Amino acid sequence: MSISQTSAIAPKRAKAxxxxxxxxxxxxxVILTTLLGxxxxxxxxxxxxxxxxxxxxxxxxxxxxxxxxxxxEMGLDQPLYVQFATYLGNVAxxxxxxxxxxxxxxxxxxxxxxxxxLELATLATIIGAVFGIxxxxxxxxxxxxxxxxxxxxxxxxxxxxxxxWLGTIVILVFYAKFSLIPGSGxxxxxxxxxxxxxxxxxxxxxxxASEWEVFWDALxxxxxxxxxxxxxxxxxxxxxSRSFMLEQLRQEYVLTAKAKGLGQRAIVWRHAFRNIRVQxxxxxxxxxxxxLDGTVLIETVFAWPGLGQYLTSALFFxxxxxxxxxxxxxxxxxxxxxxxxxxxxxxLDPRTR
Amino acid sequence: MKRRSFLMASALMAxxxxxxxxxxxxxxxxxxxxxxxxxxxRGLDPNELNQLESAEIVANLYERLIVLSADDMTKPQPGIAxxxxxxxxxxxxxxxIRSGVTFHSGNPLTAKxxxxxxxxxxxxxxxxxxxxRQWGFTDKNVDELIKATDDTTVALQTPEVWxxxxxxxxxxxxxxxxxDSKLLAENEKNGDMGREFLQTNDAGSGPYSLKTWxxxxxxxxxxxxxxxxxxxxxxxxxxxxxxxxxxxRLQLEAGDVDVATRLSSTDLAAIEAGGKAEIQKTPGxxxxxxxxxxxxxxxxxxxxxxxxxxxxxxxxxxNTVMKYYGIKQQTVIPGGLPGALNETPYKLDIDKAKQLLAxxxxxxxxxxxxxxxxxxxxxEVAQSLQANAAKVGIKLDLQGGDHIGKFRNREFEIFSARxxxxxxxxxxxxxxxxxxxxxxxxxKLAGLIAWRSAWEVPKSIQDMVTAAAHETDQQKRADLYAxxxxxxxxxxxxxxxxxxxxxxxxxxxxxxxxxxxxxxxxRWDTVSKGE
Numbered sequence: 065m066s067i068s069q070t071s072a073i074a075p076k077r078a079k080a081x082x083x084x085x086x087x088x089x090x091x092x093x094v095i096l097t098t099l100l101g102x103x104x105x106x107x108x109x110x111x112x113x114x115x116x117x118x119x120x121x122x123x124x125x126x127x128x129x130x131x132x133x134x135x136x137e138m139g140l141d142q143p144l145y146v147q148f149a150t151y152l153g154n155v156a157x158x159x160x161x162x163x164x165x166x167x168x169x170x171x172x173x174x175x176x177x178x179x180x181x182l183e184l185a186t187l188a189t190i191i192g193a194v195f196g197i198x199x200x201x202x203x204x205x206x207x208x209x210x211x212x213x214x215x216x217x218x219x220x221x222x223x224x225x226x227x228x229w230l231g232t233i234v235i236l237v238f239y240a241k242f243s244l245i246p247g248s249g250x251x252x253x254x255x256x257x258x259x260x261x262x263x264x265x266x267x268x269x270x271x272x273a274s275e276w277e278v279f280w281d282a283l284x285x286x287x288x289x290x291x292x293x294x295x296x297x298x299x300x301x302x303x304x305s306r307s308f309m310l311e312q313l314r315q316e317y318v319l320t321a322k323a324k325g326l327g328q329r330a331i332v333w334r335h336a337f338r339n340i341r342v343q344x345x346x347x348x349x350x351x352x353x354x355x356l357d358g359t360v361l362i363e364t365v366f367a368w369p370g371l372g373q374y375l376t377s378a379l380f381f382x383x384x385x386x387x388x389x390x391x392x393x394x395x396x397x398x399x400x401x402x403x404x405x406x407x408x409x410x411x412l413d414p415r416t417r
Numbered sequence: 418m419k420r421r422s423f424l425m426a427s428a429l430m431a432x433x434x435x436x437x438x439x440x441x442x443x444x445x446x447x448x449x450x451x452x453x454x455x456x457x458x459r460g461l462d463p464n465e466l467n468q469l470e471s472a473e474i475v476a477n478l479y480e481r482l483i484v485l486s487a488d489d490m491t492k493p494q495p496g497i498a499x500x501x502x503x504x505x506x507x508x509x510x511x512x513x514i515r516s517g518v519t520f521h522s523g524n525p526l527t528a529k530x531x532x533x534x535x536x537x538x539x540x541x542x543x544x545x546x547x548x549x550r551q552w553g554f555t556d557k558n559v560d561e562l563i564k565a566t567d568d569t570t571v572a573l574q575t576p577e578v579w580x581x582x583x584x585x586x587x588x589x590x591x592x593x594x595x596x597d598s599k600l601l602a603e604n605e606k607n608g609d610m611g612r613e614f615l616q617t618n619d620a621g622s623g624p625y626s627l628k629t630w631x632x633x634x635x636x637x638x639x640x641x642x643x644x645x646x647x648x649x650x651x652x653x654x655x656x657x658x659x660x661x662x663x664x665x666r667l668q669l670e671a672g673d674v675d676v677a678t679r680l681s682s683t684d685l686a687a688i689e690a691g692g693k694a695e696i697q698k699t700p701g702x703x704x705x706x707x708x709x710x711x712x713x714x715x716x717x718x719x720x721x722x723x724x725x726x727x728x729x730x731x732x733x734x735x736n737t738v739m740k741y742y743g744i745k746q747q748t749v750i751p752g753g754l755p756g757a758l759n760e761t762p763y764k765l766d767i768d769k770a771k772q773l774l775a776x777x778x779x780x781x782x783x784x785x786x787x788x789x790x791x792x793x794x795x796x797e798v799a800q801s802l803q804a805n806a807a808k809v810g811i812k813l814d815l816q817g818g819d820h821i822g823k824f825r826n827r828e829f830e831i832f833s834a835r836x837x838x839x840x841x842x843x844x845x846x847x848x849x850x851x852x853x854x855x856x857x858x859x860x861k862l863a864g865l866i867a868w869r870s871a872w873e874v875p876k877s878i879q880d881m882v883t884a885a886a887h888e889t890d891q892q893k894r895a896d897l898y899a900x901x902x903x904x905x906x907x908x909x910x911x912x913x914x915x916x917x918x919x920x921x922x923x924x925x926x927x928x929x930x931x932x933x934x935x936x937x938x939x940r941w942d943t944v945s946k947g948e
Contacts, residue, residue: 127864369634
């Protein structure tokens with residue numbers, strides 16, 4: 065009996081599996097098209113930038129022969145579509161080319177700079193979410209009280225203070241004046257070179273190598289930039305969660321719950337908060353994506369060797385391989401975060417299953 | 418419950434970050450920390466790079482046949498070459514290679530390495546190859562002309578007779594560094610002569626060896642224990658990428674770095690006033706210049722060119738924007754070199770400029786597009802000129818941006834920037850500023866700024882420049898340069914020089930022996946720390 069049952073179910077399952085496969089294939093195709101579009105636009109825009117990659121490499125005093133030689137060496141004598149096709153061919157083989165500026169393979173450059181940004185962005189997002197969401201919810205619940213006003217002021221300040229300015233002030237006050245935080249960079253020179261790899265995130269690598277002093281030093285270095293970025297993220301997240309919460313609190317089920325005699329804490333956290341989780345997840349993911357693009361200003365102020373700095377300097381010198389590689393990485397990361405939050409929705413909201 | 422744990426977590430986090438660190442603001446006594454801007458570095462291959470920051474590193478990882486000391490650039494001193502002889506006809510240089518020198522790899526340095534390295538420079542033909550190519554070496558003749566005759570002798574023949582100093586100076590340049598040919602042969606990929614390997618590794622014999630290099634982040638080099646001149650005092654030299662001038666300044670003042678190399682004039686002034694560090698202004702062999710395109714009918718008028726010389730506020734700029742970046746210099750031979758003049762006949766004179774414009778037939782001025790690089794101090798200098806020009810009716814449409822490509826292709830009206838040569842000899846500057854053997858567009862002599870400006874340099878000047886380069890008698894040569902300098906000034910050149918460039922660095926007072934080098938070869942093995 066059990067056998068006949070399974071055999072009856074099997075084609076159904078296969079059908080479902082096929083459908084699932086088709087869905088996966090379809091979303092895969094969408095992802096590929098998105099990435100391709102991203103590359104095409106970047107490539108075209110990159111070629112329109114007035115900076116001359118050859119001069120960036122040879123210096124402006126070089127003679128014409130050298131110019132021609134390097135021009136050819138960089139493949140710039142080929143028509144644009146040939147250059148692009150060559151690039152795509154290489155990317156298909158996971159070869160992202162060499163950066164004209166750093167002279168390293170772009171993949172290895174990215175493997176070095178991205179973890180630095182990842183470290184910073186992750187901490188900043190955590191700080192932003194941990195402080196911002198409760199703040200927003202509290203100010204929604206206590207709407208119109210001094211808590212709400214204070215939260216509004218804090219949020220407004222975080223929104224409107226230029227990050228590079230705040231960074232400079234923090235360095236000036238806490239580093240130069242009171243020596244409370246270490247100088248810029250990811251580590252003190254004493255600790256440089258003690259941990260190398262495998263993840264290039266010093267925090268993780270130090271834990272893996274049980275180098276606690278390095279870990280502590282790295283944490284102190286990342287603290288100030290992460291707090292500043294986190295503050296900006298907090299400002300955004302608290303404002304958003306406040307308005308999400310307010311909307312929920314106006315709903316009739318809240319009134320019902322109140323009528324049922326439920327306590328405020330239960331109403332807010334057990335009912336209303338559950339309903340805004342999806343929205344919150346979306347904005348946290350958005351904020352995280354934004355931070356992962358590299359935050360060039362804070363990276364510059366704190367001499368943080370991350371993706372933002374890498375991409376900006378590559379743009380300045382028309383270093384197309386590096387630019388395309390970075391853009392591709394950012395694209396993939398954004399898509400991945402989106403997919404991940406889509407998946408999480410399914411857990412949080414049964415309607416999306 | 419949930420809320421409480423949130424709060425707990427927040428409190429924990431806050432307390433983590435609030436713990437103060439020990440204020441250990443001082444670099445170790447046996448390490449030198451240099452704050453720099455690495456974003457324009459282009460690898461560490463001596464035969465490929467063409468840039469100040471990389472050159473300083475290469476200067477310490479590698480060594481060259483000849484040494485030019487920072488305090489007297491005009492006297493070639495023995496380096497890897499223990500001694501040398503120049504043949505009577507002036508065309509053959511025979512170098513005796515020092516024995517007992519080893520590379521960082523442990524391989525001994527021999528004449529073969531010298532031969533291979535110099536040939537590699539010419540054969541790769543990249544930007545710095547001009548250091549040898551300008552004397553007539555080509556990838557075709559270099560195997561013939563540069564030869565190791567035995568393990569300790571290298572013979573170098575020049576295709577023409579040049580003043581021997583020009584050849585010797587070139588052999589002191591970072592580009593003629595001696596590479597470990599055996600190590601590079603082992604690491605060659607597809608006949609690249611070790612190019613890929615050298616991007617991230619060193620193959621030198623210098624006082625420091627490369628330990629770690631992370632582009633736009635950090636470079637660590639360690640003292641080479643078997644260095645033939647003895648182990649350097651600084652066990653380690655660390656370069657940190659700090660793109661922000663104010664960041665460099667704060668760390669210098671706090672003592673977290675010993676040397677800051679890329680500072681704005683505001684920060685330099687503040688550091689100077691602070692008294693913790695000395696400001697070093699190293700003169701470079703180049704100028705801040707204004708180029709007037711001679712294909713333009715108005716700008717090719719000598720009176721108009723002359724008028725521009727009276728529109729630059731030399732004194733005003735010298736005391737403000739240019740205080741750390743340049744030395745007033747209106748002639749074409751940099752100070753300290755043979756033939757240099759101390760005369761500064763021009764000053765800001767609006768009336769005189771007006772009169773010259775009237776004589777040229779433009780009493781009410783004209784309008785031109787003016788390209789300048791939007792960086793300090795170039796842009797401030799450009800704005801100052803724009804303001805003064807407006808007073809005589811010349812409307813300059815100042816456009817910041819990267820216009821060097823247009824300048825190279827002669828597609829501009831007025832352009833200003835700065836140059837920097839690496840040869841401590843008037844010839845290097847003059848070749849670019851005062852020779853233009855073929856002024857046709859298709860000659861494409863884009864390496865010469867005289868050609869870029871489409872300026873037909875008076876033939877008498879060009880002939881003298883050529884003669885001086887070949888002249889072997891030093892005194893006659895110096896006289897010739899003095900003459901060229903005067904003639905250039907009188908020619909109302911299309912290239913108006915206003916300041917000789919200086920590169921300013923701030924060095925903490927306890928650091929001695931870090932001396933800025935005009936041809937980018939600052940040494941680290943002379944550095945020590947102490948009161």
